[in-house]
Amino acid sequence: MSVVDTKRATVALVGNPNAGKTSLFNRLTGLRARTANYPGITVDLRKGTVALPGQSAELIDLPGLYSIDALSPEEQVAKAVLLGEIDGADVPDVVVLVLDATNLERNLFLASQILDLELPTVVALNLIDAATAADIRIEVDKLAAELHCPVVPVSAKTGRGVPELKKLLHERLSSPLPVLQTEHQSCTTGCTGCQFSARYDWAERVSKAAVHSPDMLGRRTAAVDKLLTNPVVGVFAFLAVMLGVFYLIFSMASVPMDLVDETFASLGEWANQQLPETISNRALWFGGVFAVSMSLLAGSYWAARIRWSRTSTAIAIVTSAVVALLPLEDFRSLLVDGVIGGIGGVLIFLPQICILFFFISLLEDSGYMARAAFVMERLMRFVGLPGKAFVPMLSAHACAIPGIMAARVIENWRDRLVTILVLPLLTCSARLPVYSMIAALLFAESPFKASLVFVGAYLLGIGAALFSAWCLKKTILKGDAIPLVIELPSYRMPSLINSLQLVAERGMIFVRQAGTVILLISVILWALATYPKLPDAQVEQVAANAGANAEQQVAQASLAYSVAGRVGKLFEPVFRPLGFDWKINVGVLTSFAAREVVVSTLAIVYGIGEDSAEDEATLVETLRRQQRPDGTPVFNMATSLSLLVFFVLAMQCLPTQAVTKRETGSWKWAMLQLGYMSGLAYVAALVTYQVCTRAGLG
Numbered sequence: 236m237s238v239v240d241t242k243r244a245t246v247a248l249v250g251n252p253n254a255g256k257t258s259l260f261n262r263l264t265g266l267r268a269r270t271a272n273y274p275g276i277t278v279d280l281r282k283g284t285v286a287l288p289g290q291s292a293e294l295i296d297l298p299g300l301y302s303i304d305a306l307s308p309e310e311q312v313a314k315a316v317l318l319g320e321i322d323g324a325d326v327p328d329v330v331v332l333v334l335d336a337t338n339l340e341r342n343l344f345l346a347s348q349i350l351d352l353e354l355p356t357v358v359a360l361n362l363i364d365a366a367t368a369a370d371i372r373i374e375v376d377k378l379a380a381e382l383h384c385p386v387v388p389v390s391a392k393t394g395r396g397v398p399e400l401k402k403l404l405h406e407r408l409s410s411p412l413p414v415l416q417t418e419h420q421s422c423t424t425g426c427t428g429c430q431f432s433a434r435y436d437w438a439e440r441v442s443k444a445a446v447h448s449p450d451m452l453g454r455r456t457a458a459v460d461k462l463l464t465n466p467v468v469g470v471f472a473f474l475a476v477m478l479g480v481f482y483l484i485f486s487m488a489s490v491p492m493d494l495v496d497e498t499f500a501s502l503g504e505w506a507n508q509q510l511p512e513t514i515s516n517r518a519l520w521f522g523g524v525f526a527v528s529m530s531l532l533a534g535s536y537w538a539a540r541i542r543w544s545r546t547s548t549a550i551a552i553v554t555s556a557v558v559a560l561l562p563l564e565d566f567r568s569l570l571v572d573g574v575i576g577g578i579g580g581v582l583i584f585l586p587q588i589c590i591l592f593f594f595i596s597l598l599e600d601s602g603y604m605a606r607a608a609f610v611m612e613r614l615m616r617f618v619g620l621p622g623k624a625f626v627p628m629l630s631a632h633a634c635a636i637p638g639i640m641a642a643r644v645i646e647n648w649r650d651r652l653v654t655i656l657v658l659p660l661l662t663c664s665a666r667l668p669v670y671s672m673i674a675a676l677l678f679a680e681s682p683f684k685a686s687l688v689f690v691g692a693y694l695l696g697i698g699a700a701l702f703s704a705w706c707l708k709k710t711i712l713k714g715d716a717i718p719l720v721i722e723l724p725s726y727r728m729p730s731l732i733n734s735l736q737l738v739a740e741r742g743m744i745f746v747r748q749a750g751t752v753i754l755l756i757s758v759i760l761w762a763l764a765t766y767p768k769l770p771d772a773q774v775e776q777v778a779a780n781a782g783a784n785a786e787q788q789v790a791q792a793s794l795a796y797s798v799a800g801r802v803g804k805l806f807e808p809v810f811r812p813l814g815f816d817w818k819i820n821v822g823v824l825t826s827f828a829a830r831e832v833v834v835s836t837l838a839i840v841y842g843i844g845e846d847s848a849e850d851e852a853t854l855v856e857t858l859r860r861q862q863r864p865d866g867t868p869v870f871n872m873a874t875s876l877s878l879l880v881f882f883v884l885a886m887q888c889l890p891t892q893a894v895t896k897r898e899t900g901s902w903k904w905a906m907l908q909l910g911y912m913s914g915l916a917y918v919a920a921l922v923t924y925q926v927c928t929r930a931g932l933g
């Protein structure tokens with residue numbers, strides 16, 4: 236019996252980006268992976284079980300790294316795992332060093348560093364099929380001798396060599412302390428502590444000794460690359476590719492998005508119908524509601540993998556009890572408007588997120604993304620960002636959330652942070668309802684001028700994002716632009732399974748978020764706009780005075796009476812210089828959770844019935860009719876433009892904030908984002924309003 240048998244042995248896969256670790260992981264585990272997220276780390280690690288003869292081991296798929304001098308969070312996590320610095324985890328029992336056989340020399344730099352860690356190591360010489368196809372011949376024995384380490388040629392694509400690799404792993408795990416093989420026990424390069432250049436020299440020497448590749452290799456690749464990395468052609472090629480991707484996202488996503496929309500609408504309707512008109516048996520009702528809310532809570536705890544503690548149980552019980560004791564009408568509104576409406580409003584973006592990640596992962600696996608980063612580098616350098624920041628910036632035009640998640644393609648942590656911080660300035664689709672409302676308010680008669688509103692708003696967002704990135708790089712996130720050091724990987728057929736797996740993982744992260752954080756936010760917002768309730772006497776009074784549209788008048792008066800309404804009045808002095816009245820304030824404030832909410836809030840505060848709220852013309856007509864105490868229209872040119880500028884620049888999206896927190900690991904950055912964007916929005920709207928009124932547009 237060996238020592239490692241007493242607990243489950245762990246095997247870590249380590250290697251350069253794109254060396255095929257994940258593909259090999261899938262081969263070894265049979266695709267049964269779960270994503271682990273260590274506390275305090277925002278990097279996801281994939282874990283699974285590999286069945287070896289007579290035992291099983293835990294396999295960890297580490298993020299790809301170029302060196303262990305830890306630049307990016309992913310590299311730091313990979314390094315921490317290898318050194319056993321992660322809480323609750325020991326040093327892996329065996330390390331599988333995955334090398335790309337088509338690019339051995341480049342991979343050997345990292346190999347030299349990993350081997351110097353002197354951990355029990357096995358080398359998987361992956362992509363051997365591709366190397367053979369390219370006429371690259373590798374002398375495996377020579378390589379093993381140079382590395383002082385067993386080497387198995389494998390192909391994660393065809394499965395060649397995988398049984399041999401498993402056998403070797405089994406041997407390593409079951410005889411951890413072989414007496415005779417001390418030399419092989421831990422592999423070394425004998426290069427410990429070497430300088431960079433010595434490692435490069437070593438890599439070159441080893442690769443010269445063991446690799447025989449034809450001189451003609453990559454002629455076609457070189458020709459293609461000459462075009463794709465050309466400063467002019469390359470940029471246009473990239474723009475064309477991204478335009479294509481976004482066209483596909485918008486055209487493909489519309490059907491599933493409508494489906495989500497309709498599903499939640501009918502779910503709300505269904506729930507509404509299922510609720511009784513009156514509650515005859517209060518005890519039974521309490522029991523039922525309590526049981527349902529407890530199981531929902533348990534479900535979301537499970538989905539979010541939060542450990543169930545005594546405090547959380549207590550909070551859950553109290554919350555459920557409060558929910559069960561709500562008056563029936565309030566319960567109805569909480570369920571339909573707060574919970575179902577709130578979650579549906581966010582899940583509607585799931586299709587876009589999934590499709591985006593699918594294409595990003597195809598582009599990355601194929602090797603094209605490295606070329607794209609190379610050409611965009613020159614343009615992005617003006618504001619101090621790396622070329623790869625272009626991809627998240629484009630994605631953010633659909634929704635900031637996938638954009639922020641896509642920022643993971645940026646290796647350098649500072650650059651990633653700057654990108655994340657400025658991304659929400661770019662116009663996302665949630666702003667479109669606001670833009671179209673204002674365009675209609677201002678230029679309903681001129682489609683050309685209305686489209687200028689859109690173009691102007693988009694340009695303002697892009698300009699503000701680039702400017703803010705430049706400022707951040709010059710101030711708090713100072714740092715030299717790290718030159719792009721990636722070598723261009725060879726082109727490869729992307730793997731559909733890898734891409735779908737990534738989509739499933741990223742999709743799950745988003746759904747979990749919607750089921751927990753976003754649910755909570757929706758409920759809180761609902762409560763703020765509902766309580767305290769207008770006293771019955773006042774309801775009757777308002778209804779009696781209102782006549783025909785009593786329902787709308789009551790809704791308006793109730794909102795004014797609620798916390799949200801009172802806060803709107805409280806903020807009058809703050810927003811008056813921007814040309815907003817208290818009703819607009821309520822819209823601005825409620826939309827801090829989700830900006831598109833402003834349209835429906837304005838519809839309610841300005842007294843538009845539920846039915847006509849969907850009809851843009853009615854909303855716009857009603858808004859146009861609104862007058863200030865002095866008889867001038869509320870929504871004049873100055874106020875409308877100021878409102879537009881405010882919504883282009885303000886950080887009004889709690890889900891985005893939650894994702895920023897998740898990706899940066901701290902609320903500090905999310906708060907900074909909220910702070911600087913709100914400040915920017917306020918000042919810009921103030922300037923817009925004041926300039927417009929002075930120019931006689933008031």
Ligand SMILES: Nc1nc2c(ncn2[C@@H]2O[C@H](COP(=O)(O)OP(=O)(O)OP(=O)(O)O)[C@@H](O)[C@H]2O)c(=O)[nH]1
Pocket residue numbers: 250251252253254255256257258259298299300361362363364365389390391392393600601727728729730733
């Ligand atoms: N032909 C061939 N292609 C492979 C092989 N292994 C992986 N690939 C392809 O190489 C690309 C990258 O593979 P991944 O498994 O994602 O590489 P990785 O090392 O996990 O990459 P990172 O997670 O980015 O570090 C994918 O397009 C795979 O389909 C192989 O043995 N043969």
Ligand SMILES: [Mg+2]
Pocket residue numbers: 256257258296297298299
């Ligand atoms: Mg991988």
